[in-house]
Amino acid sequence: MEIKIENVIKQFPPDILALRNINITIPQGDFVYLVGPTGSGKTTLMRLITREVVPTKGRVLVGGTDLRKLGMTDIAYYRREIGVVFQDFRLLSHLTAYENLTFVQEAIGMPKDLIEERTNEILDKMGLWRRRFLYPEQLSGGEQQRLAIARATINCPSILLADEPTGNLDLQTAEAIMKILLSINAMGTTVVVATHNQYIVDEFRQRVISLRGGRVVRDERKGRFEINDDF
Amino acid sequence: MEIKIENVIKQFPPDILALRNINITIPQGDFVYLVGPTGSGKTTLMRLITREVVPTKGRVLVGGTDLRKLGMTDIAYYRREIGVVFQDFRLLSHLTAYENLTFVQEAIGMPKDLIEERTNEILDKMGLWRRRFLYPEQLSGGEQQRLAIARATINCPSILLADEPTGNLDLQTAEAIMKILLSINAMGTTVVVATHNQYIVDEFRQRVISLRGGRVVRDERKGRFEINDDF
Amino acid sequence: MTTFSYVLRDAFRLVTRNITLSFLTLVTTVAVFFLMSCSILFVMNTKHIVAGIENNLVITAYVNKKGTAAEVVADKIGKLDCVDSVRIVTPDKALEILRARLGNQADVLTLLDDNPLPPSVEIKLKNASAVSVVARELLSMEEVEDIVYAGELAKRLEIISRFISKFSFGVLAIALAVGALVVFNTIRIGVYARREEIEIMLLIGATPGFVAFPFVLHGSIISALGALLAGASVFLSYDRVVGALKASMPFLNFMTDRAVVMDLWLLLVGGGLTVGWICSWLAVSKFVRQAMRPH
Amino acid sequence: MTTFSYVLRDAFRLVTRNITLSFLTLVTTVAVFFLMSCSILFVMNTKHIVAGIENNLVITAYVNKKGTAAEVVADKIGKLDCVDSVRIVTPDKALEILRARLGNQADVLTLLDDNPLPPSVEIKLKNASAVSVVARELLSMEEVEDIVYAGELAKRLEIISRFISKFSFGVLAIALAVGALVVFNTIRIGVYARREEIEIMLLIGATPGFVAFPFVLHGSIISALGALLAGASVFLSYDRVVGALKASMPFLNFMTDRAVVMDLWLLLVGGGLTVGWICSWLAVSKFVRQAMRPH
Numbered sequence A, B: 001m002e003i004k005i006e007n008v009i010k011q012f013p014p015d016i017l018a019l020r021n022i023n024i025t026i027p028q029g030d031f032v033y034l035v036g037p038t039g040s041g042k043t044t045l046m047r048l049i050t051r052e053v054v055p056t057k058g059r060v061l062v063g064g065t066d067l068r069k070l071g072m073t074d075i076a077y078y079r080r081e082i083g084v085v086f087q088d089f090r091l092l093s094h095l096t097a098y099e100n101l102t103f104v105q106e107a108i109g110m111p112k113d114l115i116e117e118r119t120n121e122i123l124d125k126m127g128l129w130r131r132r133f134l135y136p137e138q139l140s141g142g143e144q145q146r147l148a149i150a151r152a153t154i155n156c157p158s159i160l161l162a163d164e165p166t167g168n169l170d171l172q173t174a175e176a177i178m179k180i181l182l183s184i185n186a187m188g189t190t191v192v193v194a195t196h197n198q199y200i201v202d203e204f205r206q207r208v209i210s211l212r213g214g215r216v217v218r219d220e221r222k223g224r225f226e227i228n229d230d231f
Numbered sequence C, D: 001m002t003t004f005s006y007v008l009r010d011a012f013r014l015v016t017r018n019i020t021l022s023f024l025t026l027v028t029t030v031a032v033f034f035l036m037s038c039s040i041l042f043v044m045n046t047k048h049i050v051a052g053i054e055n056n057l058v059i060t061a062y063v064n065k066k067g068t069a070a071e072v073v074a075d076k077i078g079k080l081d082c083v084d085s086v087r088i089v090t091p092d093k094a095l096e097i098l099r100a101r102l103g104n105q106a107d108v109l110t111l112l113d114d115n116p117l118p119p120s121v122e123i124k125l126k127n128a129s130a131v132s133v134v135a136r137e138l139l140s141m142e143e144v145e146d147i148v149y150a151g152e153l154a155k156r157l158e159i160i161s162r163f164i165s166k167f168s169f170g171v172l173a174i175a176l177a178v179g180a181l182v183v184f185n186t187i188r189i190g191v192y193a194r195r196e197e198i199e200i201m202l203l204i205g206a207t208p209g210f211v212a213f214p215f216v217l218h219g220s221i222i223s224a225l226g227a228l229l230a231g232a233s234v235f236l237s238y239d240r241v242v243g244a245l246k247a248s249m250p251f252l253n254f255m256t257d258r259a260v261v262m263d264l265w266l267l268l269v270g271g272g273l274t275v276g277w278i279c280s281w282l283a284v285s286k287f288v289r290q291a292m293r294p295h
């Protein structure tokens, strides 16, 4: 599904202009880094795609559908095709690590044995196998982050949005995570990663979209992390 | 107040050994980086000092007092001398940015006009002045982090614990924050910073304590960030 | 299938996870439903007692002495639906009663040349409202010379009975409202306590119905269970309580039909389920719609 | 000072922030307290009515005809505390009554050589329980030949009256328990909904008391306000309701003393405040202690 953001302006009350005239097209299968200083609008841009936020002006088309036109149940089904790693993780605090993963699969009606198999596999891959019966608040920051990534990827979504997926990780783990994201991308999933991590962007070079004050200031194939991306 | 961690072992049920025989002394006025891969016990170590966690074995002395011996009200008063930047921010979601800052000052009974003055000053310093009437969930990740730092430092604590205080910040803002932490340290406050940020550790060199699997593997004055600190 | 089993498990988790909280809610619901059934039973018993007193209502009709006038009147009146029974009091019997009343001076009555007292018919009615009908009927008969009845008492009982009917509706309405409010409130606050979870679930693609259903189930279960337990305690204790009351107040005509209490119980559980379902649905659906609204 | 003002503001925020929720709780509390005062007033009125009937209790004492025997008895008995009033019925008066009863055949009584009927004293009592005392007293007087009184009715009224006293305690206890439970529940769930905030506040150095106080205030305010509003609606509507009841049932002796209703109102508000305070404290303190416990 192609993501098309057309002339989007987003103003939060009373007068905060988070996005000013954004025009971005992300074809199916792209891998995009979203960079920019804090408060530049990265998260807001992602929330346009999940329809948590609707534009004040302009429109957001995903797979040709204007998101504004979707009804409540449509949106639920639409969101199942998108995996999101939220900046603040948003894990379900009343469910264990294991249950947090099975939940999203149960919600889309997958068969029980397949759920079990896939969950165990990904817990192992993320190094959370020994932590599977802990609740989110009992996990370390990095473990929570890996759980959030596992949850976002387990359903093989068409689009994967990852907001600062390595903020709480050490370099080695961050690299391992990036490799996972790239392998998912290789299978045809569109991946959008918002990040402040220079090392990651430079190591695994991909399309870079740089925001500043709610405007796109650079959009480059095989880009690098430039010093003013973060100033 | 000197922090003395003596022979501390912390085991979480059922069998997770988060800390294994830790011995650390941090004199008043020290600046310490706590590094180590994800899950190595950095946050748990800090939570020993706030008495969120009590050791399974060994003891934690702060200013000569065994924390285990404090009553409920004592702990409240003790915690007022410690500023904490939590890894997950822990802002009060029902209060605006402004109120999140005034709250901690009101809780210790500061006069009203002083509160107002100091709050406005720090909001300005952290670049949150225009966001002061927003609630935490309306702030960007970096803005929330800066608000958390502002809250931890506003009462001029004797000890400042900052858990990953730059995880959601761009380089420029991270540097600015580090300068603030250093200036607070210069006024005599003990500062402990847990971080994965190599750039910061190498740029502002201080004592480095490196954890791995719940053990101290390195404790160095004017240390550097070593590659195996994060592997 | 998996979806449905998740919903069931989640509703179950809602109940068990905060067992104290669920327990408190349950106790409140039980108390409310208990009060409710007590009021209902109280009203039913009062009506029953009033009906019992009404059953003892008597009209005395004095008839003329010609032949079988008393028998004719008794016959005619006895056929009316609202009449329970009739009894003829002959002049001799009436004189006997007067004699008893005069005590040791009763000898004076032997001086009467003829029994001056008229025969009469005592008519027991089924309910107070029938008094005026029967009275009019009696007066229209030529055999009847005069009638005497507790007109005031009859009217009073009728008014009280009608008032209790109205009152019972009022009590039921208030109790039902309080019960519904408590359930609604509990679910609403429960939803509020889990607002973050709900938001997250909706964000990761759970449908509104899927998110709402466990809450609705939770509310219905608690409410129905509350009604069930309240009904059970009423059902089990009713006989003993009425027994004790009867022992100390044998003159009052309590309702002792277990079937009625059983019906009340069933009604209560059905009502509890319905109320729980509607209230939880109202409580959760607005919230879910709100959480789905974009910024 | 700043601390206190914070606490006040926070309690206020607790009330206003989720205005719907606070409103719902309030409505529930009002309903519960309303039911409570209705039960209390119902019980008070029933007792009042029973007392009214008791006031009409009469013992008739037949005395011998010697001289001023009736006056002597009336005098002696009239001095007892439990006696409301006495009235002497002379033999002439009694004969008159009998004559009226015999109707057109009353001429027979002119044949009596002498009035055979004894004089009697009618004694009005203040309450049913005095009947047996007075009866015994009367029988011990040599002037008294026989006494007649509605022994059954007196006993019944006494039993009913005692039962209503017990019953009123029961109703009050249940209503109070439900009220307390609702308040406790609301505060408990409110605390639960804000558990994260409470944990954070405690982490940044707020004392347990400081954290708990707004909740306690919130609970007390809601509970007291609920009692106040329930009391107000009862107070304002009582006259009209009783007026309507009196109009349709003038034979029942309703309580019309506004002062009593006013007292009830004050009692209600005081009770609401106390219950709210205790319940909220119980609800919040355990939770705070738990949140302070280290891992």
Ligand SMILES: Nc1ncnc2c1ncn2[C@@H]1O[C@H](COP(=O)(O)OP(=O)(O)OP(=O)(O)O)[C@@H](O)[C@H]1O
Pocket: A012, A013, A016, A017, A018, A036, A037, A038, A039, A040, A041, A042, A043, A044, A045, A087, B131, B134, B137, B138, B139, B140, B141, B142, B143, B168, C295
């Ligand atoms: N609901 C909201 N109400 C008001 N302002 C908002 C809201 N959401 C976001 N903003 C503002 O919009 C701006 C952009 O926020 P956004 O979260 O997109 O930044 P970001 O690029 O993700 O930053 P970071 O790197 O710190 O996460 C911020 O200044 C923020 O304060």
Ligand SMILES: Nc1ncnc2c1ncn2[C@@H]1O[C@H](COP(=O)(O)OP(=O)(O)OP(=O)(O)O)[C@@H](O)[C@H]1O
Pocket: A131, A134, A137, A138, A139, A140, A141, A142, A143, A168, B012, B013, B016, B017, B018, B036, B037, B038, B039, B040, B041, B042, B043, B044, B045, B087, D295
């Ligand atoms: N309450 C708890 N119950 C069980 N295990 C726990 C609990 N708290 C922490 N742990 C475990 O202890 C280990 C150390 O956790 P800690 O949060 O100290 O790591 P960390 O060094 O802060 O990691 P990160 O850099 O990811 O934040 C982790 O493996 C975690 O799962």
Ligand SMILES: [Mg+2]
Pocket: A042, A043, A044, A087, A163, B140, B141, B142
């Ligand atoms: Mg962001």
Ligand SMILES: [Mg+2]
Pocket: A140, A141, A142, B042, B043, B044, B087, B163
């Ligand atoms: Mg940590």
